[in-house]
Amino acid sequence: MTPQRRAIIQVLLESAGSHPTAEQIFTRVRDVMPDISHATVYNTLHELVEMGTLLELNLGMREQRYDINTTDHAHLICLGCGRVEDVPYDSEALTLSPEHTHGFQVVDCRVIFRGYCPACASQERHLRSSG
Amino acid sequence: MTPQRRAIIQVLLESAGSHPTAEQIFTRVRDVMPDISHATVYNTLHELVEMGTLLELNLGMREQRYDINTTDHAHLICLGCGRVEDVPYDSEALTLSPEHTHGFQVVDCRVIFRGYCPACASQERHLRSSG
DNA sequence: TCTTATTTTAGATTAATCCTTAATTTATAT
DNA sequence: ATATAAATTAAGGATTAATCTAAAATAAGA
Numbered sequence: 001m002t003p004q005r006r007a008i009i010q011v012l013l014e015s016a017g018s019h020p021t022a023e024q025i026f027t028r029v030r031d032v033m034p035d036i037s038h039a040t041v042y043n044t045l046h047e048l049v050e051m052g053t054l055l056e057l058n059l060g061m062r063e064q065r066y067d068i069n070t071t072d073h074a075h076l077i078c079l080g081c082g083r084v085e086d087v088p089y090d091s092e093a094l095t096l097s098p099e100h101t102h103g104f105q106v107v108d109c110r111v112i113f114r115g116y117c118p119a120c121a122s123q124e125r126h127l128r129s130s131g
Numbered sequence: 132m133t134p135q136r137r138a139i140i141q142v143l144l145e146s147a148g149s150h151p152t153a154e155q156i157f158t159r160v161r162d163v164m165p166d167i168s169h170a171t172v173y174n175t176l177h178e179l180v181e182m183g184t185l186l187e188l189n190l191g192m193r194e195q196r197y198d199i200n201t202t203d204h205a206h207l208i209c210l211g212c213g214r215v216e217d218v219p220y221d222s223e224a225l226t227l228s229p230e231h232t233h234g235f236q237v238v239d240c241r242v243i244f245r246g247y248c249p250a251c252a253s254q255e256r257h258l259r260s261s262g
Numbered sequence: 263t264c265t266t267a268t269t270t271t272a273g274a275t276t277a278a279t280c281c282t283t284a285a286t287t288t289a290t291a292t
Numbered sequence: 293a294t295a296t297a298a299a300t301t302a303a304g305g306a307t308t309a310a311t312c313t314a315a316a317a318t319a320a321g322a
Contacts, residue, residue: 002288002300023278037302042279044300058189062310063278076227076235087231093224096207096244100218104207106246113227115237133269133319154309168271173310193279194309 007033008044012054012068019075019084021063059084059112074111080120087113138164139175143185143199150206150215152194190215190243205242211251218244 011028012020020028026041045066048054055067059077065084074089089111096106115121142159143151151159157172176197179185186198190208196215205220220242227237246252 004301021278035302037304039280039282039303040301056191058191060187060189074227076231076233076237078235079238085233085235087227087233089225089227094220094242096205096218096220100207101246102207102216102218103249104209104216104244104246105252106207106244107210108245110241110243110245111225112241112243113235113237114239114241115232115235118234121236135270152309166271168273170272170311170313171270174269 004040016068019065076113078117083117135171147199150196207244209248214248
């Protein structure tokens, strides 16, 4: 446990619910530790993911997003602006029946609701009617 | 409708179920049309996605994967080797209750089951016990 | 055929992530 | 406290998927 890791974890805890990218985490850690390197942040994030205390989310944008909230939940993302919200979901309702597992050892399940947030929905409507 | 687009669509139809990456599609199209460019493949894929006849999948690997099968289904992916299988799921069972939409206009829902395929599961077990 | 709008190309560019190597730091045992 | 071994960090270059640009080529319609 190094000062760098403490700082990274601190930033992750402070940004709970905001689903930051690796780059955003890097920038925030830099604020309190200006000499930290890219590689350290990436390495640490990967270790935390490996340990299971951090979720790495592929929500369709180019970059990975990280979520310190490892309790069962789904994500709701805006296709317009990339905004991400946590939403509850019933993991019981979603199990893969044995005949469809292809012999896989299933570890978890990711659920992503996609749509448009209020702001982007109105803008979208505007774009559609004018173009 | 250009020969390039016909070739790309042809490749997509032939690779149904294999969830190819843009690069794989590019390579396969090259086999029958050696001078086609990267940009053309990317542009065409994006147009098909826009039209709704092609799905762009973010399954956690670095690259996007494409799926010509636009019927309601989920994906089962191997965290070891990246293998992807289509699996059925009951979209009825998975709706976001109105009080959790954050005002979003929800368009669709993506479900990804993650795990280890038979081959990777046994290898994983081996790795674990030896290191 | 001729015109216009669209598409394609080649190659440069971007951006996120990963890798390499040496120096530093931490943890451990004395 | 000190020595040692193991793990971590930093710097910056490498990689790679994807995107952009501007000019050339092509398709579609009159």
